[in-house]
Structure formats: C-alpha cells, structure tokens
Amino acid sequence: MKTNPKQKTIGSLHARLKDKINLSDKRFQRGSVWAKGQEQFLIDTIVKNLDIPKLYFWELKEDSHYKYSVVDGQQRLATIFKFLDGLLELNEEFTPEYANKKFIDLPEDLQDQIYNYELTLVIIENADEEEIQDLFLRLNNGTTLKSQERRMNLGGNLSKYIVDMANHKVFSKVIFKNKHRDYEQILAQCLKLELEGKATNTQGKYLDLMYKEEIDFEDNGTTAKKFKKVLDYMEEVFSDEDKIPELKRFNFISLYLMVSQMTDKFVIKDKKDLFKKFLIDFWDELTNYRNQEQISDEDRNLEFDDFIQFISSRTDSLESIEGRHKILIKYFMLKNPNLEIFDNNRNFTEEQRITIYRRDKEMCWHCNKHVDWVDFEADHRPNPHSKGGKTSVENGVCAHKICNIKASNKENLAKNWLS
Numbered sequence: 042m043k044t045n046p047k048q049k050t051i052g053s054l055h056a057r058l059k060d061k062i063n064l065s066d067k068r069f070q071r072g073s074v075w076a077k078g079q080e081q082f083l084i085d086t087i088v089k090n091l092d093i094p095k096l097y098f099w100e101l102k103e104d105s106h107y108k109y110s111v112v113d114g115q116q117r118l119a120t121i122f123k124f125l126d127g128l129l130e131l132n133e134e135f136t137p138e139y140a141n142k143k144f145i146d147l148p149e150d151l152q153d154q155i156y157n158y159e160l161t162l163v164i165i166e167n168a169d170e171e172e173i174q175d176l177f178l179r180l181n182n183g184t185t186l187k188s189q190e191r192r193m194n195l196g197g198n199l200s201k202y203i204v205d206m207a208n209h210k211v212f213s214k215v216i217f218k219n220k221h222r223d224y225e226q227i228l229a230q231c232l233k234l235e236l237e238g239k240a241t242n243t244q245g246k247y248l249d250l251m252y253k254e255e256i257d258f259e260d261n262g263t264t265a266k267k268f269k270k271v272l273d274y275m276e277e278v279f280s281d282e283d284k285i286p287e288l289k290r291f292n293f294i295s296l297y298l299m300v301s302q303m304t305d306k307f308v309i310k311d312k313k314d315l316f317k318k319f320l321i322d323f324w325d326e327l328t329n330y331r332n333q334e335q336i337s338d339e340d341r342n343l344e345f346d347d348f349i350q351f352i353s354s355r356t357d358s359l360e361s362i363e364g365r366h367k368i369l370i371k372y373f374m375l376k377n378p379n380l381e382i383f384d385n386n387r388n389f390t391e392e393q394r395i396t397i398y399r400r401d402k403e404m405c406w407h408c409n410k411h412v413d414w415v416d417f418e419a420d421h422r423p424n425p426h427s428k429g430g431k432t433s434v435e436n437g438v439c440a441h442k443i444c445n446i447k448a449s450n451k452e453n454l455a456k457n458w459l460s
Contacts, residue, residue, distance in 0.1 A: 042168040042176075046095075051087070052156030054118075055125050061108035062098070064119050080120040081132035087158050088136055088151070093117060095161045097180065099173050112165065112173055113180045125155075197256035202265060203228045209269075211276035214285045215293065227290060230357060231297040235268050240298065240363035244355075271301045278313045287324040291356040295365050296320060299373065306390050308381040319373050344368050371396045378435035387426045389419040389437055397437045406438035407448055408459040418445045425450050 054062075086093055096114030101107055111118060123129045125144050133140030139147060144155070165173065207224040217223060230243035233251050241247070259265060275296060279285050288296070300316065303309055309316075330336075330345045348368050351361040374380070374396040382390065389397070397419050398412075405412050406422055420440040424430030427450040440448070444459060 042172045043166045045164040045166055047162045047164055048159045049162050050156060051121055051125070051158045051160060054160065055122060055156075058108065059122060062118070063101075063107040063110040064115050064122075066110040066112075075116045075120065077129075078132065079116075080123065080129055082135055083117060083120050084124050084129065084131060085135035087121070087155060088131070088139070090154065090158065093160070095163050097163045097165060097176070099165045099168060109164075112177050197252065197258070198260055199232075199252055199255040199258035202258055202260040203232065205260075206269070206272070209272050209276070211272050214276065214279045214282065215288050216284050216286055217290060223290075227293055230294055231271075232264075232268055234294070234298050234362070235264060235271075235301055239302075240359060240366050242359045243294070243357045243362065267301070271297060271304065274300050274304065274313065278316045282317075287320050291352055291361075291365070292320065292324070294357075294362065295369055298362070298366050299369060302392070303380075306382060306392075312377075312380070315373075315377050319376060322376075323369070323372055344371075367395065371399060374434045375400060379431070379433050382432045387421075387432055389432055393432075393434050393437060394419045396434050398439055400434070401439035404439060405441045405444055406456055407440055407444035407454075409457040410441070410460075412439055412441055416441055418442050420445045420448065422448075422454070423456075425452060428452055 083093065094114070094117070096118060097112040098109040099112050101110055120129070127143050127145055130141050130143045131139045139151075144152065147155075165176070168176075203225050206228050207219065207222075212219070212224050219225075226248075229248050229251070233243050233248060234241060236251065236255070275293075278296075279288070296316070300309075327345055327348060330342060331349060347364060351364045355361055370392045374392060394417075398414065398417055403412050403417075404410065406420065418440050419437045421430040421432065421436055422438040422440075424436055425448075426432065430436050438456075447459065448454060
C-alpha cells in the first residue's frame, strides 16, 4: 500500500471527478448520518477559508466503474457537492451575511473562492480491501462509530452478505431507521439465531465472534437461502401494509425466530394472515394490559408481566429472546391449534408440547393428577393418531407416560377415565 498526498481544488473535483468517485462504498462507509446543521457548518468553514481535515481516496482497479472510493471524508465531500449542485443553502446562524443563499446566489468572487479552495487528498494506491478496512478503522478510532459499523469493517463474505440483505423489502415495513447500520445489526442477530437453530445470545461480543467464525460464509449456501426465505415470508406477511408500528426491533427478531422454526415443521406457506393478525392482536392485548392503572392479583397475567420485563432491558440476551419466544409460540399455537405438521408426523413439536403442557396446567388428561415435565408426554386425544387424529394442539393432551401406554390406541375415552 502506498499513500500519495495531493492538493485539489473543489472546482476541479466537482467538474472532473464527481461521477468517478464512489461516495457510498458499503464495505466501509456509514451512510448519510449528518444533520443539515452539520452540513451548513462545513460550508461556512470553507466560506471563511478555514482548514478542513484530509480526505482519503482509494484508487480502484481499472475495471471498476469508479476511479476512486472515499475511505474517509465521505460526509464532507458529499456535502460540498450538494452545496455546489444547489441542494443546500447557507445557515443564517453560521453565515448571516449570506443567510439562506445557495451557491448560485453568491457573489462571483465568493463562488471563485469556493471553487479554488484546496482540499488535501491522500490517494491510496496498490492497496487490497483488507488494508483499506484496517486503515478505515484506524482513521475512525475514537469517533462515533457504533458497534455494528465497526463490525462491518471486519470484511469477509458474511459482512458482504448482510450488507446486501439490508436492502431487503422487509425493511420498508419497519418504523425504525438505518442510521448506524441498524438494519445490519438486526440481520446479524437474526442470522445468529438461524445458525444456532434456536434462541441464543445476540449481544455484541457474540456477534463479533460470529463475524470471525463465518468469514467464509456461503452466500448461496443452505443457511443463506433459508435466511432469505424467512425474510421474504415476513415481508409477505405485511405485503398490503405500509409501515407496521408493531414491528419494533425486538419484535422483528422474535417474528424471525417464530417463522424460521415453524416453516420447517408446519404447513404455513398460505398462513401468512395468521402471523399478521397474531402480532397485531398480541401487541394490542399487551398494550391494553400495560395501560391499566391497577391490576388485582386475580386479574394479573404473569406471562404478560414476564414479556414486559423481557422487552424492558437486555432484549438481545438469551434469557429475553428465549422468554419472549416461548410466550409468543404458546399464544400463537393456542389461537391456531389446527396447524398441520409436515409429512403427517405423529410426533408433537417442542413448541406444541410446551403449549399443551401449560394449557392443561400440568394435569394428566387420563388420571387428573399432576404431571412432572420429565414424566410428560403429549397424547393424541380425544382422537388417537392411529385412528386419524391430527398432530395438533387441539387434538393433544397432557399425559403421564404410563397413562399414555394404558390408553394405547383405545377410542372413545372420556377425560379423567383413569381417575
């Protein structure tokens, strides 16, 4: 890697190189996060002929559409071009003598001064992507780079894949913005869940480790295809909606985990309306519960209390994600007990088992006595599986293992027949 400092006027950069400079290289750029006041303050600095920091340009290969990619200084250069193109006016607080004037409205001598203002460019030659990423991290050390922004600069296939997936249409439905790569952060958390196949920690240090371990991630592999399939499904759930206020960050992650696990076990291809109705109804019930001024002990919903706690702090921890998932799955299965399992599987899924166990208050359907989890089996009742009974929550009951054996394939058994 070689660095070559040069002096270039604003006018020459704008006239000759504007279309040859990549101002938003997603491999190591943060996106547009400057407020308008910050942009106007920079232009005032140039008007007053004061110094601004160096700009770092990476000289690209000849086969690239661009000649340079901005490694550091993207916000500054984008703001300068914006002002010269008449898309930004001066601020009356910073530059009162030219308040609200655009470049074209300024006196000719001031226009010339701005055109002739010299920028210090550092041209980086003969550098590979890894060297550029290392330089970017060094240049931004101690600045406001957020965790996910730093994480994206680690490079590798996984980083590129997540950057690409941040353009997925599902994000047109959310109400939160991608200010500091928030979309990439959530995608990384969801991908962590997908790789583990279950609820897991998605806090920063665990994501850092994932980026290092999955540096050779296959963007066309089984996991990547499943990941996109779930995101596609989520977008289709709300295809007829604009923005979904219930689709908050933690709900996005919870919905991803629900769909990911259920799409492998249940026939949900044409059941998207169930997920939409469930999320909106559940959140409405939870909101109404929270808004009550006083709740008596007998009216208290302990699962709602737990859910509120899970979304109040450390929402990316294993405890919170797993806790929310179990509650959401239980409520979803209770409201949709007839979901069919793939391949007519006679074995209840773990989600169904937990739902049946809790719904039946841990009491055996056959003998009406308490059932410990270690002695629990989900039995097909009132219709035995051998007689065409479906493997569904509605046709499942809590049973002792021994009671289930005694019942075997007997038909027409009444509840509590062994009591």
